[in-house]
Amino acid sequence: MTLADVLPAEAIVEPKGRYLADLMGRGVQGTADAVVLPSSAEEVAAAMRWCYENDVPLTARGGGTGLAGGAIPVQGGIVIGFERLNRIRQFDPLLWRIQVEAGVTTGDVHRLARENGLRFPPDPGAAEVSQIGGNIACNAGGPHAFKYGVTGHWVTGLEAVIPPGEIVTFGGPIRKDVAGYDLRSLLVGSEGTLGLVTAAWLRLVPAPELELPVIGLYRDAEAGISAIERVLASGVVPAAIEYLDGATLSYSGDAYPFGLPPEAAFMVITEADGAAAEARRVAAELRDALADDAVAVHAPTEPSEVSELWRWRGGAAFAILAQRGGAFSEDIAVPLDRLRDVARETLEIGARHDVPALSFGHAGDGNIHSTFLFAPEDLDEEQRADDACHELFQLALRLGGTVTGEHGIGWLKRGQLEHQLGPTGYDLHLRVKQAFDPKNLLNPGKKR
Amino acid sequence: MTLADVLPAEAIVEPKGRYLADLMGRGVQGTADAVVLPSSAEEVAAAMRWCYENDVPLTARGGGTGLAGGAIPVQGGIVIGFERLNRIRQFDPLLWRIQVEAGVTTGDVHRLARENGLRFPPDPGAAEVSQIGGNIACNAGGPHAFKYGVTGHWVTGLEAVIPPGEIVTFGGPIRKDVAGYDLRSLLVGSEGTLGLVTAAWLRLVPAPELELPVIGLYRDAEAGISAIERVLASGVVPAAIEYLDGATLSYSGDAYPFGLPPEAAFMVITEADGAAAEARRVAAELRDALADDAVAVHAPTEPSEVSELWRWRGGAAFAILAQRGGAFSEDIAVPLDRLRDVARETLEIGARHDVPALSFGHAGDGNIHSTFLFAPEDLDEEQRADDACHELFQLALRLGGTVTGEHGIGWLKRGQLEHQLGPTGYDLHLRVKQAFDPKNLLNPGKKR
Numbered sequence: 001m002t003l004a005d006v007l008p009a010e011a012i013v014e015p016k017g018r019y020l021a022d023l024m025g026r027g028v029q030g031t032a033d034a035v036v037l038p039s040s041a042e043e044v045a046a047a048m049r050w051c052y053e054n055d056v057p058l059t060a061r062g063g064g065t066g067l068a069g070g071a072i073p074v075q076g077g078i079v080i081g082f083e084r085l086n087r088i089r090q091f092d093p094l095l096w097r098i099q100v101e102a103g104v105t106t107g108d109v110h111r112l113a114r115e116n117g118l119r120f121p122p123d124p125g126a127a128e129v130s131q132i133g134g135n136i137a138c139n140a141g142g143p144h145a146f147k148y149g150v151t152g153h154w155v156t157g158l159e160a161v162i163p164p165g166e167i168v169t170f171g172g173p174i175r176k177d178v179a180g181y182d183l184r185s186l187l188v189g190s191e192g193t194l195g196l197v198t199a200a201w202l203r204l205v206p207a208p209e210l211e212l213p214v215i216g217l218y219r220d221a222e223a224g225i226s227a228i229e230r231v232l233a234s235g236v237v238p239a240a241i242e243y244l245d246g247a248t249l250s251y252s253g254d255a256y257p258f259g260l261p262p263e264a265a266f267m268v269i270t271e272a273d274g275a276a277a278e279a280r281r282v283a284a285e286l287r288d289a290l291a292d293d294a295v296a297v298h299a300p301t302e303p304s305e306v307s308e309l310w311r312w313r314g315g316a317a318f319a320i321l322a323q324r325g326g327a328f329s330e331d332i333a334v335p336l337d338r339l340r341d342v343a344r345e346t347l348e349i350g351a352r353h354d355v356p357a358l359s360f361g362h363a364g365d366g367n368i369h370s371t372f373l374f375a376p377e378d379l380d381e382e383q384r385a386d387d388a389c390h391e392l393f394q395l396a397l398r399l400g401g402t403v404t405g406e407h408g409i410g411w412l413k414r415g416q417l418e419h420q421l422g423p424t425g426y427d428l429h430l431r432v433k434q435a436f437d438p439k440n441l442l443n444p445g446k447k448r
Numbered sequence: 449m450t451l452a453d454v455l456p457a458e459a460i461v462e463p464k465g466r467y468l469a470d471l472m473g474r475g476v477q478g479t480a481d482a483v484v485l486p487s488s489a490e491e492v493a494a495a496m497r498w499c500y501e502n503d504v505p506l507t508a509r510g511g512g513t514g515l516a517g518g519a520i521p522v523q524g525g526i527v528i529g530f531e532r533l534n535r536i537r538q539f540d541p542l543l544w545r546i547q548v549e550a551g552v553t554t555g556d557v558h559r560l561a562r563e564n565g566l567r568f569p570p571d572p573g574a575a576e577v578s579q580i581g582g583n584i585a586c587n588a589g590g591p592h593a594f595k596y597g598v599t600g601h602w603v604t605g606l607e608a609v610i611p612p613g614e615i616v617t618f619g620g621p622i623r624k625d626v627a628g629y630d631l632r633s634l635l636v637g638s639e640g641t642l643g644l645v646t647a648a649w650l651r652l653v654p655a656p657e658l659e660l661p662v663i664g665l666y667r668d669a670e671a672g673i674s675a676i677e678r679v680l681a682s683g684v685v686p687a688a689i690e691y692l693d694g695a696t697l698s699y700s701g702d703a704y705p706f707g708l709p710p711e712a713a714f715m716v717i718t719e720a721d722g723a724a725a726e727a728r729r730v731a732a733e734l735r736d737a738l739a740d741d742a743v744a745v746h747a748p749t750e751p752s753e754v755s756e757l758w759r760w761r762g763g764a765a766f767a768i769l770a771q772r773g774g775a776f777s778e779d780i781a782v783p784l785d786r787l788r789d790v791a792r793e794t795l796e797i798g799a800r801h802d803v804p805a806l807s808f809g810h811a812g813d814g815n816i817h818s819t820f821l822f823a824p825e826d827l828d829e830e831q832r833a834d835d836a837c838h839e840l841f842q843l844a845l846r847l848g849g850t851v852t853g854e855h856g857i858g859w860l861k862r863g864q865l866e867h868q869l870g871p872t873g874y875d876l877h878l879r880v881k882q883a884f885d886p887k888n889l890l891n892p893g894k895k896r
Contacts, residue, residue, distance in 0.1 A: 092785070094677065094680060094681050095680060095783075095784045095785060096680065097784075117683060138626060139626045139630075141624055145624065146623075149601075150624060152630075153597075153601065162872070162876065166872040167872075168869075168870070168872050168873045168876070169873070170873065172783070172848055172849075173783040173784075173848065174781050174782065174783055174814055174848070174849055174850060174853075175594075175781065175784075175812075175813040175814055175815070176589055176593065176598060176781045176810075176813045176814070176815045176850070176853035176854060177781060177850040177852075177853060178586060178587045178637045178850075178852050178853065178854060178855070178856050178857075179850045179851055179852050179857055179861075179864070179865055179868050179869070180857075180865055180868070180869050180873065180874075180877045180895075181634055181637070181638055181642070181877055181880050181881075181895075182587075182600075182630075182633045182634055182636060182637055183634075183873070183876060183877070183880070185630045185633030185634065186629055186630055186631075186633065186634055186880075188630060189626045189629070189630055190629055190630075194629070205685060206683045206684065206685060229542065232542060232543060232544065233542050235565060235654045236654065237653060237654060274726065275726065275729060277725055277726070277729065278722065278723065278725070278726040278729070281723060281725065281726070333622050333623065333624045333625060334622065335543075335620070335621040335622055336543045336545075336621075336623075337540070337543060362624075364623075365623040365624045366622055366623055366624070367623070367624045400620055400621065400622070401620075401622055402622060402624070402625040402626075402627045403627055404625075404626050404627050405622075405624035405625060405626065406624060406626060407626070408626050409626075409627055409628075413627075416627070417627055417628055420627050420628070421616075421627070421628050422616070424610070424614040424615075424616050425616045425617070425618065425628065425631070426628075428610065428616070428631060428883070428884070429628045429629055429631070431883035431884075432629050432631070432634075432880065432883050433629075434883065435876070435879035435880055435882065435883045436876070436879075447628075447629075
């Protein structure tokens with residue numbers, strides 16, 4: 001039997017370029033015999049059954065915005081895309097819940113929630129393009145994960161297809177469940193190596209009335225990170241705590257909407273949210289906590305200014321990329337008391353490998369995008385940037401952290417997991433993979 | 449080699465009665481050859497290695513307050529208790545985190561957090577006796593899980609011993625980690641069947657300044673559950689949404705601190721929390737939402753009254769038990785739109801089996817303690833109450849819910865899991881068990 005015998009013609013397309021790569025870079029492009037675009041969970045199951053019967057690798061992709069190569073079909077076979085599996089199956093705004101298929105974009109979930117006075121808090125970078133299934137497969141984070149948690153925290157149930165091609169559900173539109181092992185959490189963040197998510201039940205919350213960023217600008221990282229510590233000690237819970245270091249500001253600061261004082265070489269962005277009075281109270285506390293030693297404190301209050309700030313913050317990655325044309329931006333996470341080490345050692349690692357270095361990211365979660373720049377035409381510099389990334393992963397482990405806080409292991413970080421988990425933990429990781437996917441056909445070569 | 453060759457003498461005690469049962473009732477008591485009370489993770493590993501080498505079952509127990517028989521050694525062997533593994537390993541109040549060993553009571557974690565302006569939100573019933581390791585093994589909930597989530601949500605890292613006796617860590621004092629599969633979440637709620645938690649890194653949050661309960665009293669369940677729906681639609685996030693039905697009030701209402709009007713036959717307890725002004729604002733919204741059709745609305749504001757309310761609410765289970773001497777209190781969870789069905793059908797199930805029935809619990813999470821009473825000397829009535837529980841489990845599944853929202857499967861609900869997960873999901877559940885515990889020596893007979 002061929003694939004065409006088990007799937008409708010419109011669900012099988014030629015393996016075009018955009019299905020063979022993601023945003024990892026490094027010149028890695030996969031190969032595939034076909035791309036399957038199912039429009040139902042049953043078609044996903046049919047594709048997996050065919051792959052399992054014929055020993056063909058099956059690599060899932062969402063919006064293709066991953067940064068770790070998780071969606072690249074490195075061992076050929078079939079690529080499965082979810083853009084046609086994109087229905088809202090159920091929406092109960094009064095009960096704060098929605099059931100969506102895997103191919104719905106995260107931006108659409110945001111919009112639908114907002115139009116009904118609700119909020120789906122996870123806000124990874126490429127929300128308009130990335131799909132909820134991909135966000136679940138990577139357990140995507142974002143700036144507001146500090147207060148609201150990562151994607152998995154908002155998933156109460158999953159429908160998924162597991163080898164050799166069975167549709168299963170874990171959880172559902174329920175808020176508590178301790179019956180079976182937490183296989184829902186196991187699928188979240190599994191990067192398409194255990195099963196393929198076809199639909200998810202998501203929790204929502206009432207939208208905050210007001211979001212009030214408070215931004216502190218400092219002369220150096222030491223002053224800025226001390227300010228973050230004061231924020232934590234102040235007794236309020238900010239919605240976000242971000243930092244951008246001096247090099248980041250030097251590349252992106254011109255577009256900063258509220259004007260960067262010349263002596264500013266470190267930025268801390270916090271945000272207060274909630275009902276109007278509460279957001280204002282928290283913003284005042286944040287302002288107090290950020291003020292010591294600050295070059296300036298900015299506290300925009302107009303909704304248009306607030307959007308402008310976050311648009312600028314979201315665009316920082318592009319400003320950085322534009323600087324030399326190439327950038328490897330990682331996502332290590334460390335205990336909060338090691339933030340200073342990350343800020344300092346990122347620069348030292350860059351210097352050792354002779355590449356421009358910078359760091360920015362989700363400071364409140366200890367999850368920092370240490371970044372190394374290169375010119376794409378300079379293959380030696382690109383290699384040095386890649387080497388710097390590998391030294392960074394070692395740094396994360398030395399500081400008691402993780403090599404990946406939100407991007408995933410994918411293909412980029414292959415080999416790192418064993419160092420992080422140790423032999424016993426890694427063996428257990430492989431045994432769990434074996435329990436789900438005994439033929440190792442789901443996204444082979446990844447998450448290991 | 450005997451157990452005495454691998455453990456110090458003081459770590460091995462005689463298997464006394466209190467180590468052989470928990471609060472499940474049903475006259476089930478286990479048997480054991482010895483009770484091991486380790487004082488380090490290394491001693492836990494030594495005990496497990498000995499059990500694995502000698503094919504001896506190993507059943508873990510925390511405070512022994514479980515209601516599903518999860519800690520009963522039904523197949524003999526060794527019982528392992530954690531009361532001597534009870535150190536605070538690290539406490540960083542300014543970074544909102546603590547590392548505790550498994551035998552520390554949840555009440556001690558609460559106290560330590562509170563004394564430092566922080567809060568550990570999970571508040572299961574028997575916090576003063578139950579241990580954090582047991583709470584993690586059951587993923588315990590409680591009234592405030594509505595806003596704050598269950599125990600697992602506050603666990604960022606685990607140290608555990610897995611077969612055949614290796615110490616592993618998953619996560620740590622970090623707030624984000626997507627490197628390996630989420631084995632941390634897999635251990636949470638695994639009821640001692642996959643590995644034994646020896647220590648945990650917990651997240652904390654700044655304590656709310658004020659907690660303001662708002663209580664609505666209604667003539668019947670229909671009016672009360674409509675009030676809960678209005679609360680959800682009001683746009684505020686209460687810290688808790690509980691209900692107690694008419695039968696529950698008839699047994700416990702005399703001790704209700706604010707006086708129960710005679711026509712009150714259903715109670716909804718909500719709570720506002722946060723900074724003073726915010727808590728007052730939310731409390732006012734809750735009062736508005738609860739007022740329609742209410743017989744009375746009570747809104748205590750004195751801290752002593754607030755403690756008194758929750759003490760009374762916590763004592764409701766004992767008032768119910770005292771009524772006839774015996775009570776089976778379950779913990780199904782259903783989608784929020786099925787609360788009415790649970791309230792009504794619990795009574796119908798009781799009537800069909802000719803036992804007094806009632807329901808109360810964590811309504812906002814759809815997690816209800818449907819309860820059937822019996823006189824302990826009336827073995828036939830006890831059997832009918834047990835039969836009623838089994839019909840209740842069927843109800844949970846029919847309503848799209850789970851047989852257990854916070855107590856666990858344990859021994860009591862054996863056989864239910866396959867119905868809930870279906871053959872494919874159940875098979876996967878067993879394969880995960882096999883991956884961790886190939887000899888099936890960890891708490892055999894449970895969680896299946």
